[in-house]
Amino acid sequence: MMKTFSIGGIHPNDNKISKDCKIEVLPVPSKVFISVAQHLGAPATPVVKPGDQVKVGQVIAEPAGFISAYVHSSVSGTVKSVGPRQDLAGNNMTHIEIDVDGDEWVEGVDLTDTLVTAIPEDNKAILEKIKMCGVVGLGGATFPAHVKLCPPPGKVAECLILNGAECEPYLTSDNRIMLEKSKEIVVGAAIMKQVLGGCKTVIGIEENKPEAIKAMSAAVAELQKVGKSYEGISVMALKKKYPQGGEKQLIDAVMGRQVKSMGLPIDVGAVVQNVATSLAVYEAVQKNIPLITNVLTVTGNCLPMDKQHNYKFRIGMPLSYIAEYAGGVPEQAAKIISGGPMMGKAIANLDATTVKGSSSLLYLTAEQTVRGEESPCIRCGRCADACPMGLEPFLLQKYARHNMMDELEENAVQDCIECGCCLYSCPANIPLLDVIRIAKGDVIRIIRTRK
Amino acid sequence: MTLSILTIAILTVLGAALAVVLYFVAEKFKVEEDxxxxxxxxxxxxxxxxxxxxxxxxxxxxxxxxxxxxxxxxxxxxxxxxxxxxxxxxGREVAAKEPQVAVVRCNGTCENRPRINEYGGYQSCRVKAALYSGDTACPFGCLGCGDCVSVCQFGAIAMDPATGLPVVDEEKCTACGACVKACPKNVIELRNKGRRNMRVYVSCVNKDKGAAARKACKAACIGCSKCAKVCPFEAITVENNLAYIDYTKCKLCKKCVAECPTGAIHAVNFPVIAPKPAPAPAAEVEKPKTSEE
CATH class of the missing domain: 1.10.15.40 (Electron transport complex subunit B, putative Fe-S cluster)
Incomplete structure (x- = not known):
């Protein structure tokens, strides 16, 4: 019997159309715009000025706080400007514009394909390297990885969970890297495991990716012959259910433990990292390559099979350039989404550029996106059944619309993970998540000011 | 018969006894209030x-x-x-305060500010602002979902379907500031009502550089500083490519209105044709939010 999380969840059609499309490397455009806010937390501070020459992998912005990350140049060339530019939501954010000239990397980077299995012994040096290479969580939240790998004093990591669930429909980038870079991911996992004090490591993969499960199991088996550092790593197949890739849901599925309200995974002895983050950790520690590339899926039902792609991109590439390279925006596309259809964001501005956490360019047609007319709530309870956090969205949305902050807090609106299951399951087309998300922000602000 | 008399008697005695108890309890736990x-x-x-x-x-x-x-x-x-x-x-004194009114500082009408994408989500400015910058190229201006309208308890603000912008009814507006707090883009400001309700203000909050602001909206402030130079009272400051008129310093000379190349500075409630300097009768008061030019 395969495991999954215990409450709620939905089963949308997974639409993994591009799962067999091999990763292709995108050529470097003539110009890139690199955002300084590619991670959760304070935007980084630019350390280059117009006219500076930069190489691939050179630091161009430094962290501006504890929860922040380094940003590196993804190309070599001349810095043209440092100034505001609209991000994909249309809001102004500082971007560093670089005119590309050649492809010269900084020194000390190993660009060969050889697998380095020997893990350095000094954990402090490893953490420093992860931090210096600007590695952030690539599962969606882009939380700086080194912060997550240093549990607060008194807390012990019992289990490192690698998230290979990829529960969002359409996305196939994690599936592809698990197939094509399986060994690298396992080495990355072993590095993180060592940093966390040699805890048990589980790679959780949903059953709809049987090839990935096979490839990862084979990689683990092979590497376990190499050395001791690979002991205690295992692959776990999980029953398909959205949102399995949610941190708290994955912990529940793998370990059978629940994180309490407003708690952190480390409270129950878990650390969760995405498989893509694991790959980035491998590249940072073993190859000295900073996080300047990631894999993105170009997909959609309106695209023919030969136009579905998984691309390895560099940060700062304009989305319009990628769309153009992939064969142009299809005519039927009414909405373009960055990220999955459940939690991704609609792109307001195709001139925006890729960031570390970019995972897809998803084209949806008008029929797929249009919302039905809202009708009154009939208290059918489908949203409460679907909520993976055990909340009552129908109640929360009423409270939210009347600004009843005390009631919202009592009913744990702050635990909402914004997965969208309620909105997906509502037969009355009530904009549940839209209003709950706003209320959640307000309530968390109130809780913080109280402290 | 005896039963009913007995009942009445018991209830009367009980009532009287409880009344006495309640009286003492009320006295004991009395809350002193000014x-x-x-x-x-x-x-x-x-x-x-x-x-x-x-x-x-x-x-x-x-x-x-x-x-x-x-x-x-x-x-x-x-x-x-x-x-x-x-x-x-x-029994105390209080100094009089200048009466204020809510002013919408955006002139991004459908004509001035073309829509570049479509919003099909929940009609609320806060929800929309949390998702993205809005359906026009201006990331600063009015979102047009009417959060200000729904929070106003005095019915003083309404959306104009022709422009897609809120219009403040100066008669009804009490300057309570509810709309100012509700607006996620900080487009609405409380300003002094001014002499005979006449006001001059910059109807734009776009902080982008001139070219970008102009491209997004024909009526945007481009931060050219012409108004600040022409103002004889130093009432205008330009910060982050955006002009702001200090209503406490403005003497309503309207020199800036004539100077502004994009018509971003609005003068409201001035007499339509400059007549002889007689006190302006009510009939000459223009509708709010219409530009003088």
Whole structure:
């Protein structure tokens, strides 16, 4: 019997159309715009000025706080400007514009394909390297990885969970890297495991990716012959259910433990990292390559099979350039989404550029996106059944619309993970998540000011 | 018969005994409250809008009674009249404040500011602002979903379907500030009503550089500073590519209005044709939010 999380969840059609499309490397455009806010937390501070020459992998912005990350140049060339530019939501954010000239990397980077299995012994040096290479969580939240790998004093990591669930429909980038870079991911996992004090490591993969499960199991088996550092790593197949890739849901599925309200995974002895983050950790520690590339899926039902792609991109590439390279925006596309259809964001501005956490360019047609007319709530309870956090969205949305902050807090609106299951399951087309998300922000602000 | 007499007698005695008990309990647990709070509350409008910063009218009355300086308390709905009455009740003095009105500082009408994408989500400015910058190229301007309209307790603000922008009814607006707080883009500002309701203000909050602002909206402030140079009273400052007119310094000379290349500076309620300097009759007061030119 395969495991999954215990409450709620939905089963949308997974639409993994591009799962067999091999990763292709995108050529470097003539110009890139690199955002300084590619991670959760304070935007980084630019350390280059117009006219500076930069190489691939050179630091161009430094962290501006504890929860922040380094940003590196993804190309070599001349810095043209440092100034505001609209991000994909249309809001102004500082971007560093670089005119590309050649492809010269900084020194000390190993660009060969050889697998380095020997893990350095000094954990402090490893953490420093992860931090210096600007590695952030690539599962969606882009939380700086080194912060997550240093549990607060008194807390012990019992289990490192690698998230290979990829529960969002359409996305196939994690599936592809698990197939094509399986060994690298396992080495990355072993590095993180060592940093966390040699805890048990589980790679959780949903059953709809049987090839990935096979490839990862084979990689683990092979590497376990190499050395001791690979002991205690295992692959776990999980029953398909959205949102399995949610941190708290994955912990529940793998370990059978629940994180309490407003708690952190480390409270129950878990650390969760995405498989893509694991790959980035491998590249940072073993190859000295900073996080300047990631894999993105170009997909959609309106695209023919030969136009579905998984691309390895560099940060700062304009989305319009990628769309153009992939064969142009299809005519039927009414909405373009960055990220999955459940939690991704609609792109307001195709001139925006890729960031570390970019995972897809998803084209949806008008029929797929249009919302039905809202009708009154009939208290059918489908949203409460679907909520993976055990909340009552129908109640929360009423409270939210009347600004009843005390009631919202009592009913744990702050635990909402914004997965969208309620909105997906509502037969009355009530904009549940839209209003709950706003209320959640307000309530968390109130809780913080109280402290 | 005896039964009913007995019942009445028992209930009467019981009632009388409990009344005595209740009297002593009430005396013992009596809450001392300043009777002036009631007196002050009677003078207040009773809208409980929260515009004064207190939870409601009674909380405001209490704050007035407890405060040492009445100047810190102000009921925007009742205005100076009510504050004078409150001061009289408390036997204190209060200085008159300039009456204010909510001003919408965006002129991104459908014509000036073309839509570049479509929003199909929940019609609320806060929800929309949390998702993205809006359906036009201007990331600063009015989102047009009417959060300001739904929070106004006085029916003083309404969306104009022709422009897609909110319009403030100056007669009804009490300057309680609810719309100012509700607007996620900080487009609405409370400004002094001004002499005979005449006001000059920059109807734009776009902080982008001139070219980008102009591209997004024909009526945007491009931060050219022409108005600041022409102003004889130093009332205009330009910061982050955006001009701002200090209403306490503006003397309504309108030189800036003529100078502005994009028509971003609005002059409202000025007499339509400059007549002989007679006191402006009510008929000559223009509709709010229409530009003079």
């Amino acid at each position: 009777p002036r709070i009631d007196d002050v509350e009677k003078e207040l409008p009773g809208a409980n809008c929260g515009g004064c910063g207190q939870a409601g009218c009674r909380a405001f009355a209490q704050a007035c009674v407890e405060s040492e300086d009445l100047g810190k308390c102000f009921c925007p709905v009742g205005g100076n009249d009510v504050m004078q009455k409150v001061a009289a009740v408390l």
